[in-house]
Structure formats: structure tokens, C-alpha cells
Amino acid sequence: MNSDLHGALAACKTLPTLPTVAAQIIELSSQEDYGLSDIIDIVRNDITIATKLIASANTPQYYRGEPAVEISQAVSRLGFKSTMMIALSFSLSVKANSEEQSEIDLLSLWRRSVASGAIARLLARELGLKDPEACFLAALVQDIGVLALSQAAPQTYSTLSETSHEALCAAEKAAFECDHSAVGAWILEQWKLPSEITELVASSHDFATLTLEAGSRKDQWCIAISGLLADAMLAGDQFQAARMVWLIDGVCGENNGTESNIVPLIADAVREAEALFEAQLVQEPIALLEASKEKLFEVMTDASRDVSDDKVTQLEKRVSMLERQGQRDSLTGAINRGHFHAELDRLFIDSTNTHRPLSLMFIDADHFKQVNDTYGHLAGDEVLKWLASAFTELVGEKGLVGRYGGEEFVVILPNAAEKDAMLLGQDVCDYVRDGTVTAGDANIQVTVSIGIATFDPDSKLRGTRDLIFAADQAMYFAKQSGRDLCIVASALPTPPQAVAAAG
Structure with missing residues (x-):
């Protein structure tokens, strides 16, 4: 956070404030001598929060055979720590939801939270974490920094409703040298929320790092991926939802040692x-998540499966034949998507039969939209042609270069090990980078x-999909x-069974 932003936040008189009930709970938790009766006295004075606590105590995770009908029964069942976290969650969510902000789409932010x-x-x-309610609270307030920045720097948020979460974070970093996760953590520190919540909010945008780094905190990862999956579900983005569910299956499968079936559990949790919260979030979440798998396979497997002469095995002859048949992308000269799939199918079968490795490279031009917006689409076309030429030169006779779509390219590398x-x-x-x-x-x-x-022979991958x-x-x-780097899939957690075999 740069000094100008810190000063603006410190001087702002309209930042989100800590609700009374939340302040009382935090004050209670800082005392050395307290009991369940103390927190009961606090929450029973707020009928909304008391009602929510009773409802929480009657959810499947806490139900004990008889319904809790009084706040004392609910608090006894939940325990002090869970009661505190749940009460803070409802208290802060009500406050955030009541803030009047004209610059941002508060309803969308609320649904995401x-x-x-x-x-x-x-x-x-x-994942068997000891305090899931802390994750609930942290995820619920992870975007509190948006509310703060909309007051301290309103000009940055004038188009929030038209901007993706990722683009917003990038704009914040460019303007303030940090994004709203850091500002949110700062706000929560001022409120004296437990440090574990502040830390979870501060790392809520570190999804990739938390996933790739061995030994990273699983509670932080839960917050980071929950926001991305919530974005995908709320936007109806089936492909992005499938990406997140695939990864969640991998992490939960590694943790439990069994294949995970997380989709119905996510749907139930959202419902x-x-x-x-008496909120409408996602229309038929289980249908969306299940459909995302099918959408993924449709996107990944092109309808065109025109496999030509299987007897042609030499790569140079294959490339020549593709050229003669006009099976190349007209702009870049790389093989087109349909014939990429055909070649990958053929080479995958060959790799299976010969027990030799087969590597696949996906390449995406970074910030390509900015190139088009800044220099025009004709310049963007020149960039794509240059990239295809560069890839073809570097790959040489080791493989095939294809254009998958837009600014995305693929390279098939027969007989190439991962290293x-x-x-x-x-x-x-x-x-x-140097060109x-x-x-x-x-x-x-x-x-x-x-x-x-x-x-390769030891791979868990079962097909081209x-x-x-x-x-x-x-x-x-x-x-x-x-961006501007290369990552291998083996560095990522994968489900005990691969996504699906090719048809």
C-alpha cells in the first residue's frame, strides 16, 4: 500500500464501521475470563443475529437429533469459537449489505461474498480443518476493501459493475501498489478482528501461489479458490467453474485419499x-456445475475429428499433407484446431502403443486485448503471425504448432519428456520476451x-481430453x-482419477 492511499484511508470519514454487536463480541474475546453466558447476553439482544445462530445450529453440521429453539441451546451446540465467528459473520454481512454505495454494484459484491x-x-x-467457521467469516468479508476504496478513492470504482474481479485487482495494483485484499486486511486490523481472519483476507488473492507452493496453508487456499468459483458460478461461466472444480477434486482427493465428488456438496452449501442469508445467489447450482463438465469437454474436443491417412507416420510428410489439404489457420499458418485434435488423437495412440512420452504445450499471449485496444486489430494480427512464426522456428522438427483459437496456441511434442x-x-x-x-x-x-x-507410461492421464x-x-x-512463465501440470494437485477418458 503506497503512502498516498494509506493517508487517504486514514483521513476518510466514511469508511465501513464496525457494528455494535461485532464490537462487543471482539471485546469479549479479548478478555481472559468469559463464558458462553456472556456471548448469549450479547447476541440475544439482536433478534436477527440470534435467529441466524439458531438456524445455523440446526444445519446438518451441528444438528444433534433435536432442534435448537432457543439461543442458549444454539450457543451451547455451536461452542464459543463457532458462535463468535458465525455471529461476526452475520453482523458484518448485515453491515456491509446496508452500506449505501452508488459507485459499485453492491448486490453483486454481496452475492459473491x-x-x-x-x-x-x-x-x-x-479438508478437515479445525475452524471452518473462520474460513466462512474470512471469505464473507474478503472484499470489505472494495467498500473502503470506493470511499477513499471513488474514481477507481466508477465502473466496478462492468469490470471482472481480476481486472479490478490489476487496476488497483497499478494505482495503489496493492489491491483490495490488503486494504481489507488493514480495515480488519483497525477493527481488531482476530489475526487469523486478517491473514486469511490478506492472502485471498494468492490462489496460484497457495496452490503451487507445497505446504501452503489450506485455510488460505480455501478462501482464495472460493472467490474464483463463486465468480464463475454467479457469472454462469461453465468452463471456469469446471477448472475450479477439477482442482478442488484434486486437493480434496489428495487429502482424503479417495476420489472426491464435490459438486453436490458445493450445491448444497450454496443453497x-x-x-x-435470505439471498438468491445461483439458479440451480448443481445443474450449472454438472453442465460445466460437459461444456468443458465440448470446448476441449472439437467437433471436427477428420483423421486422414494413419499410415503416414513421418512428421515432415504429415505437415506437408496438411498444407496441401488446406488444413491450416489462414492467418498464422499454424495447423487449425480441428486438425490439431486429429493429430493429437493419432499421436496419443502412437504414444500408448510405443510407451514413449507425448507432451502438449498450451501457449497464451498475455494481455492480448490491450494490444488490440492500443494498436488496433491489424497490429494484433501481426503479433499473432509473429508468434506463430517464432513457435514454429523454436519447435522445428520436434513437433507441431497449432492455433487453438484467438491468441491461444498449442504445440504437440511427440517423444518429448516433461523436462x-x-x-x-x-x-x-x-x-x-526479448523480441x-x-x-x-x-x-x-x-x-x-x-x-x-x-x-507417459506412469501418467494418470487416460486420454486426449x-x-x-x-x-x-x-x-x-x-x-x-x-504471466510470462511456464508451468507443468505435474506441479498441480490432480484428482486420484483423471478427468475423463477420451471417447
Whole structure:
């Protein structure tokens, strides 16, 4: 956080304030001598929070055979720590929801917070964490910094409703040298919330780092991924939802040692949150999440499966044949998507039969929209052609370069082990970073993010769909981890069983 922002926050008189009940609970928790009766005295004076606590005590996670009908029964069943976290959650959520902000889409922010809280708490339970309610509270208030920044720097938030969460964070970092997770943590520190909540909010945007770093805190990861999955579900983005669910299955599967079936649990958690918060979040969440799997396979497996002469096995002859048949992308000269799938199918079968490795590289041009917006689409086309030429030169006879769509390219590397593909990927990153594309009077520099997946005799990947999705997932992590780098899929947690075998 730069000094100008810190000063603006400190001087702002309209920052979100701590509700009375929350302040009383925090004060109680700081005392050495307290009991359940003390917190009962606090929450029973707020009928809304008392009602929510009773409802929480009657959810499946806390139900004990008889319904809790009084606040004393609810608090006794929940215990002090859970009661404190749940009461703070409802107290702070009510306050946040009542703030009058004209610059931001508060309803969307509210829905994201509730959905994220529900998902984070479920994941914490699935991973066996000791305090899932802390994850619930942290996820619920993780965007409190947006409310603060909308008051301290309102000009930055004039178009919030038209901006993705990722784009918003990037704009914040450019303007303030931090994003709203840091501001939210600062606000919570002023409120004297427990340090564990402040730390969880501060790391809520560190999804890629938390996933890739071994030994990272699982509670922090629950908060970070819950926001991304909530975004996907609320936007109806089936492909992004599938990415997140695939990763959640992997983490929960590694933790439990069994295949996870997280989809119905997520749907139930969201529905439960809707009932507790009296909010409508996602239309038929289980249908959305299940459909996301099918959407993923539709996107990953092109309808065109025109496999030509299987007897042609030499790569040079295959490329020549593709050229003659016009099976190349008209702009870049790389093989087109349909024939990428055909070649991948053929080479996957060959790899299976010969027990030789097969690597797949997904390459995405970073911030390509900015190139088009700044220099125009004709310049963007020149960048794509330059990239395809660079990839073809670097790959040479080791593989096939294809254009998957938009600014995304693929490279099939027969007989290439993961370490060899990784070395090539790093070379590609270096070459592109150091190069310059001339388009008219403009000299344009770009970078790329690369994901690599490898099929070999020891691989858990069972088909081309698995291979494609794993490479795409690794590329997504490269972008989430800062872009301009190469990541292998083996660095990511994977489900005990792969996504799905090719049809």
C-alpha cells in the first residue's frame, strides 16, 4: 500500500464501521475470563443475529437429533469459537449489505461474498480443518476493501459493475501498489478482528501461489479458490467453474485419499447459505456445475475429428499433407484446431502403443486485448503471425504448432519428456520476451504464459481430453502466477482419477 492511499484511508470519514454487536463480541474475546453466558447476553439482544445462530445450529453440521429453539441451546451446540465467528459473520454481512454505495454494484459484491463464504466453509470441512467457521467469516468479508476504496478513492470504482474481479485487482495494483485484499486486511486490523481472519483476507488473492507452493496453508487456499468459483458460478461461466472444480477434486482427493465428488456438496452449501442469508445467489447450482463438465469437454474436443491417412507416420510428410489439404489457420499458418485434435488423437495412440512420452504445450499471449485496444486489430494480427512464426522456428522438427483459437496456441511434442518440454517452454518465454513485433510505426513487445502436460507410461492421464485439460490448467496457473512463465501440470494437485477418458 503506497503512502498516498494509506493517508487517504486514514483521513476518510466514511469508511465501513464496525457494528455494535461485532464490537462487543471482539471485546469479549479479548478478555481472559468469559463464558458462553456472556456471548448469549450479547447476541440475544439482536433478534436477527440470534435467529441466524439458531438456524445455523440446526444445519446438518451441528444438528444433534433435536432442534435448537432457543439461543442458549444454539450457543451451547455451536461452542464459543463457532458462535463468535458465525455471529461476526452475520453482523458484518448485515453491515456491509446496508452500506449505501452508488459507485459499485453492491448486490453483486454481496452475492459473491455469501457464495464464497459457503464454498470456503465447505472446503474447510472437507479438508478437515479445525475452524471452518473462520474460513466462512474470512471469505464473507474478503472484499470489505472494495467498500473502503470506493470511499477513499471513488474514481477507481466508477465502473466496478462492468469490470471482472481480476481486472479490478490489476487496476488497483497499478494505482495503489496493492489491491483490495490488503486494504481489507488493514480495515480488519483497525477493527481488531482476530489475526487469523486478517491473514486469511490478506492472502485471498494468492490462489496460484497457495496452490503451487507445497505446504501452503489450506485455510488460505480455501478462501482464495472460493472467490474464483463463486465468480464463475454467479457469472454462469461453465468452463471456469469446471477448472475450479477439477482442482478442488484434486486437493480434496489428495487429502482424503479417495476420489472426491464435490459438486453436490458445493450445491448444497450454496443453497444452505441462500436460506441463512435470505439471498438468491445461483439458479440451480448443481445443474450449472454438472453442465460445466460437459461444456468443458465440448470446448476441449472439437467437433471436427477428420483423421486422414494413419499410415503416414513421418512428421515432415504429415505437415506437408496438411498444407496441401488446406488444413491450416489462414492467418498464422499454424495447423487449425480441428486438425490439431486429429493429430493429437493419432499421436496419443502412437504414444500408448510405443510407451514413449507425448507432451502438449498450451501457449497464451498475455494481455492480448490491450494490444488490440492500443494498436488496433491489424497490429494484433501481426503479433499473432509473429508468434506463430517464432513457435514454429523454436519447435522445428520436434513437433507441431497449432492455433487453438484467438491468441491461444498449442504445440504437440511427440517423444518429448516433461523436462524436455519444460526447457523448450522456457526458451519460448525468453524468445518472445526479448523480441519485438513491428506493426506500422509501432514496435510491440509481448509475453506468453505456457502450460505443459505430459503423457507417459506412469501418467494418470487416460486420454486426449485429460491431456488437453491438464495443459490448459497449467497455462491458467501460469497466468495466475504472474504471466510470462511456464508451468507443468505435474506441479498441480490432480484428482486420484483423471478427468475423463477420451471417447
